[in-house]
Amino acid sequence: MTKFIARRLLLLIPVILGVSIISFSIMHMIPGDPARIIAGEGATKQDIEAIRSKYGLDRPLIEQYFRFMKGILTNDLRSIKTERPILKEISPRFLNTVQLAVVSIFISSIIGISLGIASAVRRNTWLDSFAMFFSLIGVSMPIFWLGILLIIIFSVFLGWLPSGGKGGVEHIILPAVTLGLATSAIIARMTRASMLEVLNQDYVRTAKAFGLAKRKVVYKYVLRNALIPIITVIGLQFGYLLGGAVLTESVFGWPGLGRYVVDSIFNRDYIAVQVGIMIIAMSFVLVNLLVDIFYALIDPRLRRG
């Protein structure tokens, strides 16, 4: 197991190198001059050139890449826009993103798995139709629209919850639910499909024939065996959420990483975008690793592999 984890962690290095090269190339391939954009309207020639030389934007690309990688290793990178150390800019935003991702994946797992189980067990009843109808809506509803709708209902009209920003626990409810509903729909569908497949297995029929309680059959034998694809989906969704939910963050004024990276792209803040993307890539890889470890915990058969 330790060997497996170590190997996977080592794999991070080429992934990160690759991501750094790709994000660097893309950022420098798109047209636009950060000095021009950051200096703002009405900057004089002097102002613009000062910014350019300060960040080495007038140097050859290869040199800029090595300066960037050196900066990463020595933790000496600064945002072009705010001139602050980049980790100081990114880490609070990344923590916010993690917070939102954890709460919403929690909400969506609870809703998704219970709906999925219910509709699989009571297949073709009104409950099943309702659950699948709900998840159809959840999958197809634009997050952006759902978010604004929730704000109008719960903040503007009812005044129960704050309409945005960060603060106490009440501030995370609406954005987490918005994100969670869409994700829960995907989880519900996956749970249902996976459960149905297991429910038709011979050993389930056997278990039933032996007269085991239905509850025990469903939770102990079926769910446990159906869990692998469900966890895969949850893991993937969690990985996506860690990349920042740009639309949700925008609608609720949630100061997360996704919106920051998008704004930084518009500002051509190369450093912020490159470091942001590397962190997103890294967390995606780590989440996948966690999922794999989870597999092994749930399914002893995989432990030997």
Add this chain to the structure above:
Amino acid sequence: MLVKKALVIWFLVVAVFLFAAKYGGTLRFLFGVDATTLLGPNIPDSISNIVASHILEGLIDVDENLKIIPCLAERWEVKENGTAYVFYLRKGVKFHDGEDFNAYAVKTHFDYVLNSSLRNVGMFKGILKEVLVLDQYTVEFRLFQPYTPILYRLATSSAAWILSPKSIEKYGNDPALFGRNPVGTGPFIFKEWKVGERIELVRNPNYWQNGLPYLDGIVFSVVSEDVSRVNQVRAGDADIMYNPPPALLPALEQDPRLQLKTIPTVRVIYIGLNSRQAPLNDLRVRQALNYAVDKEKLCKVIMRDMARPSDSPLSSITYGYVPTGGYPYDPQKARQLLKEAGYSNLKLELITPKGRYLNDYETAIALQGMLKEVGVTVDVKPMEWGTYVGKILSSKPEDWDYQMFLLGWAPGTAEGHWVLFPLFHSINQMGNPQGTARYNNFFYSNPKVDELIDKIGSELDEKKLMEYYAQAQKIILNDAPWIFLYEMKIATVMRKEIKDLKIYPIERFNMTYAWIDR
């Protein structure tokens, strides 16, 4: 009699109680993006400017009508044919860190600015030679040569907001850190900045204007989605936001909990006509394009009255503006001019940003329709802002092949020289190594206008100055280097209970006098 008197007094007391400004409360202000830095000379954007203007102050300021008013200097004199400005400073003012404000502080500040390479020191470098201390409360600004817009620059530029000498000593070498530790003399003191989230200011109890400010503090928060910003104000989770989506304006106007304020700004929106190549090097074609555009209709239908037609490169509230009459909507004349120039079935390309300015792309599409009426086919190409700026403000000659482009210009200095000089002086044509503010990307050149702009930069006599302004604007209008479109307004949505909050046409909000009626 006595009863009557008592009644009057009672009435007055009630009136004072009812209408006098109330102390207390925190104002919650919403932005779409986070501020960049609060270090005045390093501020590149209007959002940082709005925040910092409550912490830092300059020697002089502008009021909401863009008139120059005293601030940390009580009065000033122009000397030696405009190469020296003497300022008499206010006494008894203290910085937030307890340091005294005096002539030495002013000198320390400008020495720091002139010797730095911060983002907007270009406003003073090459113009301001040095600052001399005449006595403890008198300073003299020496210029390299007469430059009359200097007063407007001192009144509006964030680089001129005086920083505490102690803070310069402490943070001067690290602009990033300085940007999070601004120390000035303003009505509010910087308290906290949570990155990407909010900035908090608290009341300065020792502010030199007795009794001000009324508010206990201001919180600036970031919500990037404009509909969400509106909703927060509607829900009462915030007090003020600006630039709401125009589609929501009618609904906001009717909301009894809100007040909607719309004021004109110094920003003009125009179509630049690149006169480097045919057919736009032909004056008749450029004039024809101006006659073909129905500006009234653009403002009414596309802009929903958030703009008004412009007849000059200057907005009508920019200092130096003189009405020129502009180009009336006359498609007949447009067709005739095009015929004279020998063009039938003219094809042109118009590049435009999308979402940078209110309804910019929509305006471009409307223009396409209007120009079609006079036989000009326009191909509209929207571009992402960063790419767009890279193209139209490029220093590489191979990029100068664009024909028409939509752009806005807002002189933050509130005066016309900062419109005419960067945009219309031939020295500032793209690629000219002598240019100090190269924004003449439509390659306009008229020796007469160059001469007038130079005179505007140094004329002290206001009557003559306005005469030069009038001539320059008339000639430029006639030369038609742009399609003159409209000047923008700015809309602000506030809770009803917010009073006396001042909105300036240079995208500044002044909360010094604001109070909350709760």
